[in-house]
Amino acid sequence: MPVKINGSLYPFQEGQTILQVINAHGIRHPQICYLPEVDPIETCDTCIAEVDGQLVRTCSTKAASGMDVRLASARAKEAQTEAMDRILENHMLYCTVCDNNNGNCKVHNTVDMMEIEHQKYPFEPKCSTDAVDFTNPFYRYDPNQCIACGQCVEACQNLQVNETLSMDWERDRPIVLWDGGAKINDSSCVSCGHCVTVCPCNALMENSMQGEAGFMTGLKDEVLTPLIDLVKDVEPGYSGILAVSDAEAAMRETRMKKTKTVCTFCGVGCTFEVWTKDRKILKVQPVSEAPANAISTCVKGKFGWDFVNSEERLTTPLIRRGDEFVEATWEDALDLVAKRLGEIRRVHGKDGVGIISSSKITNEDNYVIQKLTRQVFESNNVDNCSRYCQTPATDGLFRTVGMGGDAGTIKDIASAGLVIIVGANPAESHPVLATRVKRAHKLHGQKLIVADLRKNEMAERADIFIRPKQGTDQVWLMAVTKYLIDQSWHDQRFIDDNVHYFEDFRDVLEKYTLQYAEQETGLSPETLIGIAEAIRDADGTCILWGMGVTQNTGGSDTSAAISNLLLATGNYRRPGAGAYPLRGHNNVQGACDMGSLPAWLPGYQHVSDDAARAKFEQAYGVEISDKPGFDNVSMLRAVDDGIMKAMYVVGEDMALVDSNSNHVDEVLSKLEFFVVQDIFFSRTAQYADVILPAVPSLEKDGTFTNTERRVQRLYQALPELGDAKPDWWIVQEIAKRLGADWDYSHPGEIFAEMASLTPLFAQADYESLEDWESFLWGSHDGSSTPLLYVDGFNFDDKKARFALSDWVEPVKFAAEFDLHINNGRLLEHFHEGNLTDRSTGIHEKIPENFVEVSPELAEARDILDGSIVRLISPYGAVKVPVVVTSRVQGNELFLPMHSTNKERAINFLTGPATDQRTNTPAFKQTKVRMEVLQKDGHNPLPKSNHRTKKRHPTRGVEVERKWRRPDHVPLTDQPKER
């Protein structure tokens, strides 16, 4: 039976709150503190209705059949108006001169909707005007405009789960506190922007909006304050004030552009609107409709876009002349590129030229780059930088379950009973994905196991945190699997129905006893049994892993061991379970999906598959070799051996990101002709003969594919800067000069061609991807597939295979190299920092690279925060300042990867060892010795960095504390409030 609202009957779903039913049917009803992403906040009271004669909050009352809901009864109206009056006592309506007056201000719109003309309680400021907190480089808080709804607190505590904000309910007039009363910049705030995004008014606002959004908001204070006073003295009815501000907001619309885009700072695939005024980025505005992130962002996605307008952007093609680069026209540059690459291809054969694509550029860019390689150069010598990170994970999945992608979506990770994170630090590298785990763990009883060398944030939150010896993850994974099977805690029925080679697998597991595992990994049998029990008891286990697994000599086999464990316990083919390699760049998944790989045509059609090859041969009009081409690493070897003479590198700083950069330097110098396409003058570009200026994501159309296999469109938000051009356009111009008859006028046409040749994408097109829509590949009929393998695994017989591999021992180093050096990301930066370090705010938070040293080691070597040390590996040396922290222990060091400076970049230490199946460099297996150069120095981590601060966890906004105030007069008839 439906629910009755205002006399009409409405159907509802079990479990929905009354407010959800109201919203689902598009009924207008005030709801200032309602935030669909979190549990009911219950602070604003504007959603009160009379339900079966009782006044209740519709946001927290479940709908029930036969319920009689009156939204506009005299009592309900009176309560709503009183609620709004209490809010307006805290907030001055100077909308026309407010930067938040952009049509989406919730307080403004609610006053409008409720037709409020005057307020009962006059506005009284809570603090002096100098209490506005401007300390954070990205946003400011004005307590005098704050209505104490607590949405920011709830978002910080229970959605982002950074646990910094709280509401001071006991204060005379409640306001929001950071770490219980610190200045924002002295707090544990990570500047993720959630609080600013959810603020229903202008109390929390992006600094980039200040004085920029409105026509009159840039006025001097001396004029602005009297103007606001004037409006106050005159006391017009609010409908008049709002009419004027609505008109002004409409004017703003005409010069403000709001464009949907996809974030490029990790593989989570956050989408949001970017608001621009000419070339100025006013702000990033997340929306609830965004499929991967909803309203969530991290500091980079919300605030890290300054690089787009950097003066250092490449804006014109450059050609090497003698010992300098000179500016050139596109005609000259492209003619030269085509002429030289063509010549070298003719003279030296197909292996004379190698092409490297990028995991940062679009699917369409990637597709045309592989097409250029295969059709124009008639070779398979194309690869992308996923070789450096994710190929082992893909390999491990291909061998076991048949598809190289996450088993489900972020929603599955959030709903799992147990999440195991191995060698990954999503709180810093995939921040928005990590929020879903942190929330489920804090509120919904999800269990968390973390295996890492470093005690990162996820490790601090974990139920079980283990620190196996470097490079031994496969051992404990196999020992746990063996123990589960020995105890009969595995899922025999699932295995019988779904997986081959169980008996062989048991044979391989034979030696992985708990004792053997203890000896190799240093983990006690009790700990391993604890992990096994957690898996046994969980309703669904998701395993997330990253570079700590893949960048090892046994990276592929360890990835397969993860998949084996999941197969043995029936953790595939169901929601809330499965394997989740965390893709590091925005389009790692897409670059591989598009066939920028030496062995794979688009959509994972192998070059040795005759039928697939024939299809592409017909489409491209050339023969395609059935032998895989060179990968990144073997391309450099081929250059070194004098086989490969020319390279075309797009969007990749090879000279910094390849392991053993000392060697890469030499190799790149050997090239006869080298083309680099980038948005900045990278270290790699220094070796180029021609540099082609490309555009970043905000200046082009296309699609990216996130770690969930989710394809999402990005739209051009800004015009191209200078003469820079989209990558697909540049590639097409080169192809045309080499005789190809390409004629793409928009990336949509490229996508359509790709989809027509790629069964996995057969049902995807630009129209169905419009705005916030997305497509998840995963079925051979080309339909969107959020959860993989529902109809069986990706092999002809629909059955998975246990991978039968022993573990691979890590590289051995001479005894003098006594310290292991780990590397990875920090929250604030992306990759080498070519982009994020150009943001002034981010640079302020992390001004320079440093090495983390454990307190034990610091004491033993007599060093402090700020000491300068030289680290020497067999391959090179760096000189860096020290940060002493218990995130690392014993002889473990951690050097973040964010440096373009040769003196501080990790890859001047890393060596030539690679994963034995995929050639991925074993970046994580590096040892060094340390020399202390200088004991005293300044701490490279500034005081404003969150890492040294203590978080301030609460259960959320804690509205009961408001209800307990002696002066609280309840507006509902609900007993809990009384």
Next chain:
Amino acid sequence: MATPITRIKKKQFTPEELKLQRLFELETQVAKQQQSLKKVLEITGELDKAGILDAVNAMVKAREDLMDITVQQATREPVTTLINNLMNAAGALTAIDPATTAKLSASVQSGLQNAEAGQSDRRKLSMFGLYKALRDPDINRSIRYGLHFLKGMGKELERK
């Protein structure tokens, strides 16, 4: 063979070249917008003839001072009182049914005409005359209307 280099020679345009580039950009724009540009020129010509352009020019240049003066003037108490009175008066006018005001206005006009016509009557009005006049249905209607008005106004005065 490529040694790494970091020097970029930017094309240095002479001032003459830069001027030509900008003129070329402008030319393209002018050619595109030729029709509307002509109209704009006509309008500005007229505005200039009327001396309006000079005034606007001066106002734009002095905009900060002007804004300052305007706001200062507007925030003086007599002015806010004036604005409040105007707004209250406007509020009163918007609350009255236009049909009533139309009727009232017609009645007042008719009253005025009649009064004008009776100007020549120089006779003194006695108490009896007043009493007799009350029995005149037109005068009686008018007085009754006034009494009801007084009653309503009195009620509102008591409430405040």
